[in-house]
Amino acid sequence: MLKAVILIGGPQKGTRFRPLSLDIPKPLFPVAGLPLIQHHIEACCSVPNLKEIILLGYFPASKLSQFVTEMTQEYKINIRYLQEYTSLGTAGGLFHFRDQIRSGNPELFFVLNGDVCADFPLTEMLESHRARVQAAQSNEQADGSTRPSPLITILATEATPQQSMNYGCIVEDRETFEVKHYVEKPSTFVSPLINCGVYICSLGIFQTIASIFDKKQEEYYNYGGNEGNNGKESIRFEQDLLMPLAGTGKAFAFPTTNWWSQLKTAGSAIYANRHYLELFRKKRPDRLHPTGRGDANTPRIIGDVHVHPTATVHPTAVLGPNVSIGKGAVVGPGVRIRESILLAGAHVSDHSLVLYSVLGSGSTVGAWARVEGTPCDPNPDKPFAKMENAPLFNSDGRLNPSITILGCSVTVPSEVILLNSIVLPYKELTRSFKNEIIL
Amino acid sequence: MPVVNEGGNKTSGMKALILVGGYGTRLRPLTLSRPKPLVEFANKPMLMHQVEALVEAGVTTVILAVSYRAQQMEEELSKEAKKLGVNLIYSCEREPLGTAGPLALAKEHLVGSNENEDEPFFVLNSDIICDFPFKEMMAFHKKHAGEGTICVTKVEEPSKYGVVVYDSDTGRVREFIEKPREFVSNRINAGMYVLSPKILNRIPLRPTSIEKEVFPGVAADGALFAIELPPGGFWMDVGQPKDFLTGMCMYLGHLRQKEPSKLYSGAGVIGNVLVHPSAKIGEDCRIGPNVTLGPEVVVENGVRISRCTILRGARVRSHSWLEGSIVGWGSSVGQWVRLEGAAVLGEDVIVGDELYINGGQVLPHKNISSSVPEPTIIM
Numbered sequence: 001m002l003k004a005v006i007l008i009g010g011p012q013k014g015t016r017f018r019p020l021s022l023d024i025p026k027p028l029f030p031v032a033g034l035p036l037i038q039h040h041i042e043a044c045c046s047v048p049n050l051k052e053i054i055l056l057g058y059f060p061a062s063k064l065s066q067f068v069t070e071m072t073q074e075y076k077i078n079i080r081y082l083q084e085y086t087s088l089g090t091a092g093g094l095f096h097f098r099d100q101i102r103s104g105n106p107e108l109f110f111v112l113n114g115d116v117c118a119d120f121p122l123t124e125m126l127e128s129h130r131a132r133v134q135a136a137q138s139n140e141q142a143d144g145s146t147r148p149s150p151l152i153t154i155l156a157t158e159a160t161p162q163q164s165m166n167y168g169c170i171v172e173d174r175e176t177f178e179v180k181h182y183v184e185k186p187s188t189f190v191s192p193l194i195n196c197g198v199y200i201c202s203l204g205i206f207q208t209i210a211s212i213f214d215k216k217q218e219e220y221y222n223y224g225g226n227e228g229n230n231g232k233e234s235i236r237f238e239q240d241l242l243m244p245l246a247g248t249g250k251a252f253a254f255p256t257t258n259w260w261s262q263l264k265t266a267g268s269a270i271y272a273n274r275h276y277l278e279l280f281r282k283k284r285p286d287r288l289h290p291t292g293r294g295d296a297n298t299p300r301i302i303g304d305v306h307v308h309p310t311a312t313v314h315p316t317a318v319l320g321p322n323v324s325i326g327k328g329a330v331v332g333p334g335v336r337i338r339e340s341i342l343l344a345g346a347h348v349s350d351h352s353l354v355l356y357s358v359l360g361s362g363s364t365v366g367a368w369a370r371v372e373g374t375p376c377d378p379n380p381d382k383p384f385a386k387m388e389n390a391p392l393f394n395s396d397g398r399l400n401p402s403i404t405i406l407g408c409s410v411t412v413p414s415e416v417i418l419l420n421s422i423v424l425p426y427k428e429l430t431r432s433f434k435n436e437i438i439l
Numbered sequence: 440m441p442v443v444n445e446g447g448n449k450t451s452g453m454k455a456l457i458l459v460g461g462y463g464t465r466l467r468p469l470t471l472s473r474p475k476p477l478v479e480f481a482n483k484p485m486l487m488h489q490v491e492a493l494v495e496a497g498v499t500t501v502i503l504a505v506s507y508r509a510q511q512m513e514e515e516l517s518k519e520a521k522k523l524g525v526n527l528i529y530s531c532e533r534e535p536l537g538t539a540g541p542l543a544l545a546k547e548h549l550v551g552s553n554e555n556e557d558e559p560f561f562v563l564n565s566d567i568i569c570d571f572p573f574k575e576m577m578a579f580h581k582k583h584a585g586e587g588t589i590c591v592t593k594v595e596e597p598s599k600y601g602v603v604v605y606d607s608d609t610g611r612v613r614e615f616i617e618k619p620r621e622f623v624s625n626r627i628n629a630g631m632y633v634l635s636p637k638i639l640n641r642i643p644l645r646p647t648s649i650e651k652e653v654f655p656g657v658a659a660d661g662a663l664f665a666i667e668l669p670p671g672g673f674w675m676d677v678g679q680p681k682d683f684l685t686g687m688c689m690y691l692g693h694l695r696q697k698e699p700s701k702l703y704s705g706a707g708v709i710g711n712v713l714v715h716p717s718a719k720i721g722e723d724c725r726i727g728p729n730v731t732l733g734p735e736v737v738v739e740n741g742v743r744i745s746r747c748t749i750l751r752g753a754r755v756r757s758h759s760w761l762e763g764s765i766v767g768w769g770s771s772v773g774q775w776v777r778l779e780g781a782a783v784l785g786e787d788v789i790v791g792d793e794l795y796i797n798g799g800q801v802l803p804h805k806n807i808s809s810s811v812p813e814p815t816i817i818m
Contacts, residue, residue, distance in 0.1 A: 334740070334757065336793065338793070351742075351743065351760070353777070368743045370760070370795060415762075
């Protein structure tokens with residue numbers, strides 16, 4: 001039996017995802033029509049014999065209860081939300097709820113960061129880890145000692161040397177895939193192989209975390225606090241666990257060439273949306289709107305487009321590629337939408353154009369308006385390039401051109417242009433804006 | 440001196456000289472395809488607005504002081520001139536002669552025959568659009584019997600024009616200051632004069648400025664008089680795109696007062712809109728206020744246009760939004776395009792779908808395939 005833990009963080013996290021995370025917890029932000037972590041749940045459900053999914057974080061339970069109920073019904077699997085009383089660090093939370101994870105004695109468990117998007121190769125990771133565990137058990141060494149049993153396999157992918165320094169970097173043994181060295185966000189280049197934030201762990205990992213925990217407790221009581229970490233129980237998965245495990249023969253990398261990306265900034269939502277829609281094309285074509293040339297009854301659809309069954313799209317509208325239309329959203333006559341996400345209840349009026357934008361729930365766009373952002377996709381000419389999570393402002397203090405975002409219930413009047421701007425919730429705009437954050 | 444005489448030698452009646460001048464660079468890229476006087480303002484070549492008003496006032500000979508492309512103008516204007524029964528004379532400068540030099544060059548045409556050699560004549564800058572008060576100007580000129588009459592108009596920002604200080608009772612001009620740095624008066628030179636042949640003695644045949652070199656002297660001699668445009672009228676120098684559009688708004692407003700039947704009143708139209716009978720407007724459009732659609736223009740469904748001039752044969756494709764811009768002859772604006780900020784598309788420009796064009800000038804025969812969010816010149 002297997003389990004999975006999805007680390008979803010809490011309200012203090014995901015601030016770079018504002019203003020989209022102001023009214024909806026970031027893990028529930030819909031990408032390609034599904035809440036972000038539903039993609040994780042769906043990947044977990046495709047692993048044979050996976051019996052329970054634990055969501056771990058410190059959002060108030062009320063924010064997640066409906067989602068958990070819906071997911072349980074939809075996937076017929078045991079899903080639970082475990083709430084940390086405070087941020088315990090990614091590994092600290094796992095340790096705090098170790099008994100819940102260990103109960104039923106699962107063979108192995110997955111750990112997935114909630115803020116990554118990927119074509120998760122979970123079953124392949126499982127097979128790889130399992131084979132290594134078995135090899136370690138059966139293969140007694142000549143001198144009678146045993147090889148250490150693997151505790152963790154880390155999903156890894158290649159990045160450009162420049163970009164790798166923004167991630168956890170893994171140096172692996174080219175033949176055995178053993179992690180020889182691990183460093184988090186180095187200031188000089190170490191390795192292009194980066195940690196994807198997706199792991200498969202043996203239960204033995206808890207002993208390792210326990211010893212880290214004990215050491216931290218001891219330091220705390222003997223030396224009066226520790227530097228940087230919030231609280232004596234906080235354990236960071238990467239720095240506190242993976243770094244010491246590297247070179248012990250207990251941690252392995254599972255390199256993948258599947259699509260993978262972080263979802264840190266709101267700008268990356270459009271990129272993630274496009275890739276999840278593309279995955280649907282392969283795995284769940286039923287979730288895509290049938291492409292059509294547009295006739296009296298159906299709108300013209302170009303490429304991958306998801307339209308919620310309760311949304312209304314006028315037959316003269318043209319959608320796509322890479323558009324997701326949320327629950328109850330309304331797309332008026334002659335509207336053109338490309339590379340964008342409309343959240344629940346968003347309304348775009350006649351003849352308007354929406355490009356590279358996210359329209360928050362209940363937001364409205366008048367007639368003949370132009371809502372346009374600038375894509376910040378990875379450089380397609382650079383192999384292994386990842387999404388640049390550029391800061392909001394450049395070194396001159398000016399707003400970096402990014403996708404345009406309307407917070408919830410924002411209204412955009414008719415005939416204006418909104419270019420590369422971010423509008424905070426409930427704002428009623430009265431004119432055009434370019435390259436501005438509108439409070 | 441290359442002078443072309445058009446349609447016989449009628450020398451009775453009044454005369455006028457229009458300073459057509461040079462390349463019309465301020466109205467590029469339109470003037471790269473057609474000489475400025477032929478660019479259609481409210482569906483009529485700019486020059487014809489003036490010629491018609493002059494004919495209306497009794498002018499029978501119009502001298503066009505030109506420095507280039509006289510032939511293209513001749514070809515296009517001769518038919519119109521014949522229809523109006525006006526004698527058009529082209530006086531071509533070899534080198535630019537400024538605003539006064541062309542008068543010296545065309546002296547023989549202006550002074551005319553013996554019996555009426557003291558007959559005053561009109562001189563106009565070619566960029567002026569207004570409700571031309573030619574009859575009033577001539578009557579005023581004959582009454583004061585000075586050397587020159589300047590038509591003046593009141594403006595809010597006088598510093599970029601020639602400012603006229605004059606006696607409000609007699610109209611006698613005390614001072615004529617070109618582009619003053621400090622405020623002296625809000626009455627400016629409207630670019631329309633009545634001059635007596637005597638003034639020609641002050642003008643040498645070389646590049647000379649009438650505003651800087653001739654009028655100050657006439658004013659000093661007490662022989663220059665000013666007449667104000669009637670209040671409530673309109674006046675605009677339409678030599679550059681922004682002013683061209685402002686002038687069009689004024690002109691259409693004037694049409695509303697004088698000849699409302701000339702304005703379009705079909706479905707989907709707001710305010711003053713001039714539509715050529717051969718232009719087509721699609722369904723679900725909102726056109727106006729202040730729009731001119733030229734001959735054979737096609738506006739597809741769901742288009743919004745305000746404060747624009749769309750010239751002959753241009754097409755605006757569905758769901759686009761155009762404001763405060765000029766679309767050149769035969770150009771095509773794609774679907775879901777936003778065009779604004781006094782953008783000027785030259786002749787035969789193609790703007791791709793879903794683009795944003797904010798201001799700037801696009802030279803003729805360009806194909807635009809990416810947005811232009813800040814005003815630039817597209818070569």
